[in-house]
Amino acid sequence: LDGNDYWVWEALEAVSPILCVCEYNAVFGDVYPIATPYDPAFRRTNAHFSALYFGASIAALCFLAGKKGYRFVGTTTAANDAFFVREDYAARFVDGALGTIEALPSRLRESRNEKGELTFIRAVDRLTAISHLPVVNVETGGTAILRDLNDIYSAEWLAAMCGAPSQR
Helix, strand or coil, rough: CCCCCCHHHHHHHCCCCCCEECCHHHHCCCCCECCCCCCCCCCCHHCCCCCCCCCCCCHHHHHHHHHHHHHEEEECCEEEEEEEHHHHHHHCCCCCCCCCCCCCCCCCCEECCCCCEECCCCCCCHHHHHHCCEEEECCCCEEEEEHCCCCCCCCCHHHHHHHHCCCC
């Protein structure tokens, strides 16, 4: 979906799968439950040339998961997809079997310049590239500009994001 992931899952009522896999935008950090504003014609590369402005934060998806009766159980090793299990199945995945569960900041470096060429920017430079764009706090419904959000990354997230080797 690359953009409307949060809004599609929020609207989905016809089914209640055991497992949900949702892409999250690690550039949005782990502190605020934020997402790009809903746009039925959303295209990641049209929204911003960098392709960094899309989707929702892990906090937004965890917030929605709780409202829908799901529990966060982990991410891919590339840290771009998050897994949520329906509560009536969660004990099979969560209660001690997996150890510590945490969301990880993505180390993928897929940002682009105005010509569409890969730039490989990393860490907080990714946020700087899109800092002028709006996001919706899915818990409050309020809109903010990314640069106006304080401490968008927890200390643990920032350390992992800046200290981990990047993947290309």
